[in-house]
Amino acid sequence: MKNELDCDLCVIGAGAAGLSIAVGAVQLGARTVLFEKGVMGGDCLNYGCVPSKALLAAASAAQTIAKAGDFGIHTQAANVDFPAVMAHVRAVIAQIAPHDSVDRLERLGVRVINATAEFTDRDAISGGGVRVRARRFVIATGSSAAVPTIAGIEAVPVLTNETLFALNECPRHLIIIGGGPIGIEMAQAFRRLGSAVTLFERDRVLANDEPELVDVVRTHLRAAGVVMHETIDITAVSPAATGVSVRYGADGEVLGTHVLVAAGRQPRLAGLALERAGIRYTSQGITVDRQLRTSNKRIFALGDVIGPPRFTHAAAYQAGIVIRNALFRLPATVDYRALPRVTYGDPELAQIGLTERQARERYGASVQTVQTAFNENDRARTERQTTGGIKVILDKRGTILGASIVGAHAGELITLWGLAITHRMKLSALTGVIFPYPTFGELSRAAASAFYAPKLFSRWPKRLARLLLAIG
16 A cells, blocks of 8 residues: 555645745645655756856856956966866755755655656646645646757767766867757857867757847857857767767768757656646646646646746746645736846846847837947946947837846846836836946946937927026
């Protein structure tokens, strides 16, 4: 006989989404059970956000040494100790891991079962010799790297984000398949750490972002020595004396030592037996409504397993929606109008709200735009970080619809624009904000000032000023 458990909430998956739900629920007094068949913390901690940003930080340190001469500081070239770099990456993971650990969750009161879970019917799951019945279930099993269908790729030991950070030797020549945020970030990191890098993208790189801002990122990567092939298909991958051969186009070929696949994600659905619970899904993920309920209204799903947007911060936001619906019966719904995304290269590229193309498709010719450049900002000048700019998208009334930033600290600067979009603010609201000087934050006010300057300094305001001066 299996052990039987009854609880208020049962969560499948201990990644960012599942942990947020489990911790929130138990702290609100819900009897909570959590299943996790793999490592606690999921992709974000072990294979995604944390290790990739730690690696980027190491690569940035090497770049700082390389650029020190620009500030009159002369040093020898950086000597990259790649095993030590990877030890740094693993140390960062180890520092954060206790926060996501079984020990912490059990001390909070969560019952953690380290096993695969599968639905046995519409209101029960089993795994690890335990059968669990719950008032509500949450599926948060995440996603894994999607390996594209390319002739011969199965014969090559390709890297994914789940294996990349286990390397202890720097690839001599890393070939990256995929020009989304992961591909771009890793291209820059490994190039700065000493690898030759070739990147392939069948569309254009960072295709969802503003094209002119992507051009800035593309130019920097190419200047750093990253070879980029866009709008081209890979025809075959095969073993070679160097390690791997990648053929592309009509007769192109590049030889490398390693291949990293960063060409999208696929939801982890295998083994859940979703049909037994009456849960609908597609190849893109579990189907949910705006309250994140599945077709079985007692079961919620969130995070990567439901498809885009696949971000850790999206999962944390979705967790709040699920908590309100599952525990408080509040009809909370998702609203992604102000959901940011950031590619953490150098320069960073951040986007929130609508792009210009999306805005024009929705609102037509009435859409307005304004831009300001980093090279007009004094703080950027002092730090020699003058590459990039801000682009803001507005409706005909001046209400902020979206913003894109490419440049230093773009991921930090974008948050202000998220606040503006959330509260449907007009651009004029930023003209009255006092920013400390000198800061990169002044770029946001500069964008607002640039929009209103032509009206403020037009003929009629000048006439009015002269008239008022003459009067008194």
